[in-house]
Amino acid sequence: MIGRTIGFIGGGRITRIILGGLRRAGQMPDHVTVSDENVGTLNALRAEFPNVIIAPNDNGKAAANELVFLALHPPALKEILGEIATSLQPEAIVVSLAPKISIAALSEGLGGFKRIVRMNPNAPSIVNSGHNPVAFSTALTPSEKGELKVLFQVLGACPEIPERDIEAYAVLTAMGPTYFWFQLYELIELGKSFGLSADAVECGIADMVRGAVATMFESDLSPAEVIDLVPVKPIGEDEAALKHLYRTKLMAMYAKLRS
Incomplete structure (x- = not known):
C-alpha cells in the first residue's frame, strides 16, 4: 500500500x-x-x-x-x-x-x-x-x-x-483562489455593514458562489447569456480594466513558469 x-x-x-x-x-x-x-x-x-x-x-x-x-x-x-x-x-x-x-x-x-x-x-x-x-x-x-x-x-x-499542462493549472487553479478570496471577504464585510449577521452573510455568499458557478457550467447558456441574467452590474464599467489586469498579470506569470 x-x-x-x-x-x-x-x-x-x-x-x-x-x-x-x-x-x-x-x-x-x-x-x-x-x-x-x-x-x-x-x-x-x-x-x-x-x-x-x-x-x-x-x-x-x-x-x-x-x-x-x-x-x-x-x-x-x-x-x-x-x-x-x-x-x-x-x-x-x-x-x-x-x-x-x-x-x-x-x-x-x-x-x-x-x-x-x-x-x-x-x-x-x-x-x-x-x-x-x-x-x-x-x-x-x-x-x-x-x-x-x-x-x-x-x-x-x-x-x-x-506534464506540459502543469504550469497552466498552476496559474488557473493553484493560484486561482487568490483572485477571488479577497473580493469575497470584502463582500462579507459589506454585508455585515448593511446590518446582516455574520452567519447570514456567509451563508448567502457561499450559496451565491456555488450557484454562480453552477449557472456557468450547468445552464446550457452562453457566457453572454449568463452575464445578461442580472441586469444591474454595479462594477460593470470596470470590467474591461479587470479583464486587462487578468490578461497582463496572468499571462506574464504563465510565461515566467514556462521559461
Whole structure:
C-alpha cells in the first residue's frame, strides 16, 4: 500500500494544507516525517500535527520514506535534489509540488531516479475540495498510479494530465483562489455593514458562489447569456480594466513558469 510512510521536504503552507486535508478525512498516515531548515516552521507544524516527526536540516530523513513530497519552491528544490538522491529507497515515489522543473530535470537531479510524479497543489485541499492535477512518469505502473490517485482523491479532484499542462493549472487553479478570496471577504464585510449577521452573510455568499458557478457550467447558456441574467452590474464599467489586469498579470506569470 503506497503512502504508509510519507516524507515532506519543506514544512510550509502546502505541507500544512495536505496534512490538514488528510487529517480531516481521517486518512492521516501513521508515519509522517517533515524536514525543513527553519526550526520555527517545524515546531509550528508539530504543534498542529503532534504525531509528525520533525527533522531539522535533515532532508535525508524525510527522503527515506515510501512517498516523498518535494514541497519547496523551484530554486530551493533544485538545490536539494543531489542531497537527497542517495537517501531515496529504490521503490519510493517522489511527488514534486513545484512548477517549472520537469520530470526529466527532476530525474537528472536525483541521479537518474525515475519514479516521479508532479502534482499541482490547491489550497482547498485542506477541506478535501482541491483540484490537484497530476502527471506521472512512465516508470510507474498502472497499479501504482491507481493507488496514488486513491490517496490524492482524499484531497479533492486529481485528474491525470499531460506534464506540459502543469504550469497552466498552476496559474488557473493553484493560484486561482487568490483572485477571488479577497473580493469575497470584502463582500462579507459589506454585508455585515448593511446590518446582516455574520452567519447570514456567509451563508448567502457561499450559496451565491456555488450557484454562480453552477449557472456557468450547468445552464446550457452562453457566457453572454449568463452575464445578461442580472441586469444591474454595479462594477460593470470596470470590467474591461479587470479583464486587462487578468490578461497582463496572468499571462506574464504563465510565461515566467514556462521559461
